[in-house]
Amino acid sequence: MQPVAVDELQKRGISTEYALELLTKMMQIRAFEEKAEELFALGRVHGTMHLSIGQEASAVGLSSALDSRDYLLNTHRGHGHCLAWYGSSPDLMMAEFMGKEAGYCRGRGGSMHIANVDTNNLGANGIVGGGLPISVGVGLTIKLRKTDQVAVAVFGDGGANTGAFHESVNMASIWKLPVIYFCENNQYAMSMAFQRAFNIEHISDRAVGYGIKGITVDGNDLLQVHDAAVEAVARARAGEGPTLIESVTYRWKGHSKSDKQAYRTRDEVKEWQEKDPIRRFSAFLGMSDAERDDMQAKARQRIEEAVTFSENSPEPDVAHIMEGVYA
Amino acid sequence: MPDQNGASNGARELTYAEALREGLRQIMAQDERVFLIGEDVGVYGGAFGVSAGLRDEFGGERVIDTPISEAGIAGACIGSALTGMRPVGEIQFMDFITISMEQLVLQAAKIRFMFGGKATVPMVLRTPAGSGTGAAAQHSESLENWFVHVPGLKVVMPSSPYDAKGLLLSAIQDDNPVIFVEHKLLYRTKGNVPEEMYTIPLSQANVVRKGEHLTVVATSIMVRRALEAADILAQEGIEIEIIDPRTLMPLDEKPIIESVKKTGKAMVVHEAVKTGGYGGEIVSRIVESEAFGYLEAPVRRLAGLDIPIPYNRTLEVNTVPQVQSIVDEARKLVNGQY
Ligand SMILES: Cc1ncc(C[n+]2csc(CCOP(=O)(O)OP(=O)(O)O)c2C)c(N)n1
Ligand SMILES: [Mg+2]
Numbered sequence: 001m002q003p004v005a006v007d008e009l010q011k012r013g014i015s016t017e018y019a020l021e022l023l024t025k026m027m028q029i030r031a032f033e034e035k036a037e038e039l040f041a042l043g044r045v046h047g048t049m050h051l052s053i054g055q056e057a058s059a060v061g062l063s064s065a066l067d068s069r070d071y072l073l074n075t076h077r078g079h080g081h082c083l084a085w086y087g088s089s090p091d092l093m094m095a096e097f098m099g100k101e102a103g104y105c106r107g108r109g110g111s112m113h114i115a116n117v118d119t120n121n122l123g124a125n126g127i128v129g130g131g132l133p134i135s136v137g138v139g140l141t142i143k144l145r146k147t148d149q150v151a152v153a154v155f156g157d158g159g160a161n162t163g164a165f166h167e168s169v170n171m172a173s174i175w176k177l178p179v180i181y182f183c184e185n186n187q188y189a190m191s192m193a194f195q196r197a198f199n200i201e202h203i204s205d206r207a208v209g210y211g212i213k214g215i216t217v218d219g220n221d222l223l224q225v226h227d228a229a230v231e232a233v234a235r236a237r238a239g240e241g242p243t244l245i246e247s248v249t250y251r252w253k254g255h256s257k258s259d260k261q262a263y264r265t266r267d268e269v270k271e272w273q274e275k276d277p278i279r280r281f282s283a284f285l286g287m288s289d290a291e292r293d294d295m296q297a298k299a300r301q302r303i304e305e306a307v308t309f310s311e312n313s314p315e316p317d318v319a320h321i322m323e324g325v326y327a
Numbered sequence: 328m329p330d331q332n333g334a335s336n337g338a339r340e341l342t343y344a345e346a347l348r349e350g351l352r353q354i355m356a357q358d359e360r361v362f363l364i365g366e367d368v369g370v371y372g373g374a375f376g377v378s379a380g381l382r383d384e385f386g387g388e389r390v391i392d393t394p395i396s397e398a399g400i401a402g403a404c405i406g407s408a409l410t411g412m413r414p415v416g417e418i419q420f421m422d423f424i425t426i427s428m429e430q431l432v433l434q435a436a437k438i439r440f441m442f443g444g445k446a447t448v449p450m451v452l453r454t455p456a457g458s459g460t461g462a463a464a465q466h467s468e469s470l471e472n473w474f475v476h477v478p479g480l481k482v483v484m485p486s487s488p489y490d491a492k493g494l495l496l497s498a499i500q501d502d503n504p505v506i507f508v509e510h511k512l513l514y515r516t517k518g519n520v521p522e523e524m525y526t527i528p529l530s531q532a533n534v535v536r537k538g539e540h541l542t543v544v545a546t547s548i549m550v551r552r553a554l555e556a557a558d559i560l561a562q563e564g565i566e567i568e569i570i571d572p573r574t575l576m577p578l579d580e581k582p583i584i585e586s587v588k589k590t591g592k593a594m595v596v597h598e599a600v601k602t603g604g605y606g607g608e609i610v611s612r613i614v615e616s617e618a619f620g621y622l623e624a625p626v627r628r629l630a631g632l633d634i635p636i637p638y639n640r641t642l643e644v645n646t647v648p649q650v651q652s653i654v655d656e657a658r659k660l661v662n663g664q665y
Contacts, residue, residue: 045461046460046461046640047460047461047462047463047638048460048461048462048466099638099639099640100639105638107637107638107639107642108463108464108637108638108639108642109463109464109638110461110463110638110639111638112462112463112465112466113463113464113465113638125465126422126462126463126464126465126466127422127423127465128395129395130465158394158395159395161394161395161396162395162396162426163396163398163399163426189366189394189395190366190367190371190374191367191369191370191371191392192366192367192392192393192394192395196392197394259371262370262371263370263371315639315641316637316639316641316642318641318642318645321632321634321637321642321645321646322632322633322634325633325634325635
């Protein structure tokens with residue numbers, strides 16, 4: 001490893017093993033997304049999906065600052081955050097994606113609703129901004145129970161323009177709730193470019209309006225995301241209320257399965273692909289291309305195993321279709 | 328006016344989405360008060376492509392992309408309608424209309440009445456409902472009956488390309504707020520559509536197929552499925568009469584009542600959840616009317632199960648009525664098994 005990297009990691013208390021674990025997670029996310037796209041193209045899954053290729057450092061950097069006591073409220077583009085979350089299983093995720101009974105939600109939820117309540121992963125969300133008001137309630141639980149947990153609500157640039165965003169951040173602020181508002185600004189809400197949807201330079205500027213701390217970070221730089229998250233977590237655990245983090249990144253793929261991407265240029269996509277978060281972090285760690293590719297191949301292998309697991313698990317039984325509506 | 332099969336001059340095959348787009352294009356060219364507003368309606372052409380190309384034709388000022396702000400979209404429609412425009416809003420999936428509810432239910436629906444009849448809110452809010460795309464519980468809702476329950480709103484649900492264009496043009500010209508409920512699986516279905524601008528009056532039910540043995544009242548995609556079921560049933564000598572209300576509120580009930588008087592048997596088919604669904608209204612209209620005395624069997628509702636739409640493909644298909652379930656139910660009713 002490069003000396004700078006050793007220094008930078010040490011400063012943060014990140015061991016080499018943990019750094020490699022984080023890189024592995026990013027690679028597994030990429031592999032999962034590539035596989036998801038392939039399965040979809042082959043007609044082996046239906047519905048839709050929102051791929052997070054290009055945003056891996058954002059997901060892994062965030063979760064690296066949290067631990068198993070904390071809560072996650074995720075978005076529709078949530079495969080990455082779910083895989084990065086503590087105790088998550090690529091097998092059960094893939095099984096859910098493929099609509100199987102063994103999946104996290106017994107095949108009822110699918111890509112947009114993957115949750116693992118056992119590990120405080122309170123689910124992806126099909127509704128833009130849908131998790132934001134819920135985060136206020138989770139924050140209230142933590143506050144009323146006087147635990148030192150933190151809730152993180154992930155949303156996109158589009159989510160920041162919902163009415164729910166305003167109500168939620170304000171409530172969390174006035175009650176000093178331990179919630180981190182983590183906005184992944186990937187430059188577009190479907191076809192709506194950030195510049196067309198906002199009249200401000202940084203989404204984090206909005207923090208001022210709610211009297212909380214806001215910060216913008218390079219979302220393709222794992223350590224920058226990690227640092228901002230660590231600081232926000234410390235603030236939350238200390239009872240100093242919410243933080244708004246804007247993680248600036250880019251989605252490489254179309255919005256969902258059917259997107260002609262007429263609203264952006266190929267050159268723009270290429271430009272961002274140059275800022276590949278995985279290559280950046282592996283280069284930072286001083287890895288050769290061959291070492292990196294080898295590691296990526298292993299990550300792909302792990303996802304292949306998840307597909308095999310899913311293929312071998314049963315379909316939900318129609319006889320049980322009415323189950324699960326009421327407690 | 329051309330007939331329903333588009334038999335007059337200029338009819339050609341269009342998809343449901345194309346028919347809607349043609350209607351929008353024609354009225355926008357003719358009436359400067361009409362504009363489109365919604366998420367991704369511009370360059371993207373709408374999530375299901377209905378407004379594709381219209382931004383190029385009419386510019387970004389009349390085909391307005393919004394941030395993700397469904398309450399804002401509804402409100403922008405209401406405010407501009409109140410002040411002389413004829414907005415056509417789009418809510419990308421009907422599920423998200425839940426976020427527009429306050430503006431629609433408490434403002435749009437009531438303004439005219441509360442203001443002593445001195446104001447109008449001539450807006451249309453288009454939105455795709457329905458399951459069948461694997462998009463799961465938050466992208467598959469059929470919530471039309473929520474709006475039926477709100478006096479002041481009109482609710483329209485076209486089932487064919489021909490109806491889609493004619494009803495949309497009527498809705499835009501209507502002086503009331505209209506919730507215009509499309510269906511995702513209908514967008515690519517084809518039918519004859521005249522090129523000329525034509526309207527189908529709101530609150531006019533359509534007898535889609537004539538039959539002697541059973542009245543089937545169906546909405547939206549269930550009209551298509553009922554038509555397919557009718558072909559199968561006809562081979563067994565069962566002739567069903569299919570009626571599409573087209574406008575759910577205010578309802579044109581007469582053709583339904585007349586039909587039941589003739590057939591003595593009735594069922595309703597819709598995709599929305601059965602309990603509290605529109606079928607209950609249709610059944611009530613039948614049993615409250617003179618058709619009651621003609622009934623030879625219970626009136627049946629075939630509708631979505633009382634569950635959210637599941638993701639898994641097999642579960643999803645089994646959640647809402649399909650051609651086969653319509654055939655089975657109709658057969659049982661006609662054969663006196665209820
Ligand atoms: C309330 C609501 N409105 C619209 C949509 C449709 N939709 C799904 S994702 C999306 C764009 C979201 O953009 P952003 O929040 O920036 O997240 P990204 O997709 O870029 O990750 C839209 C419009 C939705 N799911 N929910
Ligand atoms: Mg975005």
